[in-house]
Amino acid sequence: MNKPKYTIAVTGLNATDNPGPGVPVIRALKESRDFDTRIIGFAYESLEPGIFLEELVDKTYHIPYPSAGKDNIMRRLQQINSVENIDIFIPNFDAEMLSFIKLEPQLKEMGIHTFLPTIEQFEERHKTNLFEFGKKYGIKVPFSQNIFDECEILNFANNFNYPLVIKGKFYEAYIAYNYDEAKKYFHNISAKWGIPIIVQQFIQGDEYNVIAMGDGNGNMIAAVPMRKKIITEKGKAWAGITIEEDKLMKMTNKIINGSKWRGPLELELIKSSQNEFYLIEVNPRIPAWVYLAVGAGQNIPETIVKLALGVDIEPYDSYKVGKLFIRYSWDKIVDISEFEKIATMGES
Amino acid sequence: MKIKNNISISNSGFVFNPSNGETFSVNPIGNEIINLMKEGKFQEDIRSIILDKYYTEKNSFENDYYDFINMLNIFDLVEEYE
Numbered sequence: 001m002n003k004p005k006y007t008i009a010v011t012g013l014n015a016t017d018n019p020g021p022g023v024p025v026i027r028a029l030k031e032s033r034d035f036d037t038r039i040i041g042f043a044y045e046s047l048e049p050g051i052f053l054e055e056l057v058d059k060t061y062h063i064p065y066p067s068a069g070k071d072n073i074m075r076r077l078q079q080i081n082s083v084e085n086i087d088i089f090i091p092n093f094d095a096e097m098l099s100f101i102k103l104e105p106q107l108k109e110m111g112i113h114t115f116l117p118t119i120e121q122f123e124e125r126h127k128t129n130l131f132e133f134g135k136k137y138g139i140k141v142p143f144s145q146n147i148f149d150e151c152e153i154l155n156f157a158n159n160f161n162y163p164l165v166i167k168g169k170f171y172e173a174y175i176a177y178n179y180d181e182a183k184k185y186f187h188n189i190s191a192k193w194g195i196p197i198i199v200q201q202f203i204q205g206d207e208y209n210v211i212a213m214g215d216g217n218g219n220m221i222a223a224v225p226m227r228k229k230i231i232t233e234k235g236k237a238w239a240g241i242t243i244e245e246d247k248l249m250k251m252t253n254k255i256i257n258g259s260k261w262r263g264p265l266e267l268e269l270i271k272s273s274q275n276e277f278y279l280i281e282v283n284p285r286i287p288a289w290v291y292l293a294v295g296a297g298q299n300i301p302e303t304i305v306k307l308a309l310g311v312d313i314e315p316y317d318s319y320k321v322g323k324l325f326i327r328y329s330w331d332k333i334v335d336i337s338e339f340e341k342i343a344t345m346g347e348s
Numbered sequence: 349m350k351i352k353n354n355i356s357i358s359n360s361g362f363v364f365n366p367s368n369g370e371t372f373s374v375n376p377i378g379n380e381i382i383n384l385m386k387e388g389k390f391q392e393d394i395r396s397i398i399l400d401k402y403y404t405e406k407n408s409f410e411n412d413y414y415d416f417i418n419m420l421n422i423f424d425l426v427e428e429y430e
Contacts, residue, residue: 206368226369227368227369229369240369241369242369243366243367243368243369244354244366244367245367245368271368321366322356322364322366
């Protein structure tokens with residue numbers, strides 16, 4: 001039987017030490033038994049490694065950063081789409097997600113399908129709203145507060161002993177063991193990502209994650225929990241293992257069912273010494289370790305494509321426990337002319 | 349104490365706790381004791397099996413057995429009988 005062939009655009013080609021999910025998403029899509037793919041990479045920088053992986057990415061285009069504004073982004077996407085006829089677009093960065101959620105109707109008019117959370121879903125799980133989110137869905141979340149001035153750290157520290165976690169609204173989180181460190185992180189992060197800064201109660205424990213998929217009607221289509229085995233200095237998982245933990249599955253189901261979550265998401269959790277799970281972050285996108293879920297039997301990127309196209313799918317009901325991923329680095333040799341194409345022409 | 353139901357152990361003594369992804373290696377006698385526990389044998393049964401099979405004394409076995417069980421407990425591999 002002939003399989004349909006879809007043109008799928010993907011961001012997050014930065015397979016670096018702070019990896020984006022683009023490359024593993026593409027690997028997952030290439031393994032679909034139900035469709036073939038032509039992969040279009042969308043890159044923000046000319047040295048994103050995925051640009052040069054010709055076995056995975058058929059064509060790459062530079063696109064403007066979200067800060068360039070909706071009109072500039074749309075103009076570029078229209079230009080690219082006039083050549084490529086994109087069927088599906090899978091954005092993979094936190095910082096671009098809100099722009100593309102807002103552009104979803106316009107993308108659909110262009111024939112580009114997406115499967116993203118709503119603005120309300122995106123906002124309510126935001127780091128700055130996470131404590132309220134936990135209360136709403138009955139999930140333990142470390143106490144946190146949004147602060148706009150370094151002095152507010154002192155008030156927070158009066159109620160919670162150090163260490164405290166100092167987090168940016170989009171990226172970066174550091175553990176501060178005293179006021180001086182907390183002040184330093186406050187200024188470092190706010191210079192990059194703006195305010196508010198989130199100051200959070202520190203929970204000692206092991207880090208767990210869940211990747212999951214909601215169909216927008218309250219059904220959990222897929223879910224795989226993972227324990228990090230190697231964590232880099234940037235806090236990224238470099239190795240991990242699928243686990244069997246009913247509490248995590250119930251918590252994930254509660255969030256997806258209660259919020260009617262639409263699209264992929266990642267839960268980041270800490271298991272305390274009292275064996276209680278604390279939710280520390282909800283990422284509204286696929287995580288970089290998505291290929292572990294594929295290896296364990298749940299091809300989540302494939303479900304995004306099907307749901308984006310309105311295909312009815314059966315939820316996954318199992319996955320393999322004890323599957324490991326071990327990330328590695330690999331030197332790709334490319335000619336300067338390849339770099340020249342993306343750097344000067346904006347496409348490669 | 350009994351080994352938790354979901355704990356798996358291979359022939360080579362590689363122990364996997366699927367609840368938290370932790371893995372351990374035990375030596376052949378540890379492997380044998382875990383497998384006896386998984387079969388539902390109690391401490392007295394395990395003691396007589398080991399004392400019959402190996403040249404060791406009861407007190408020595410008891411000390412090592414309690415150390416081993418304590419370690420299994422610390423690593424969250426055992427639980428009380430209901």
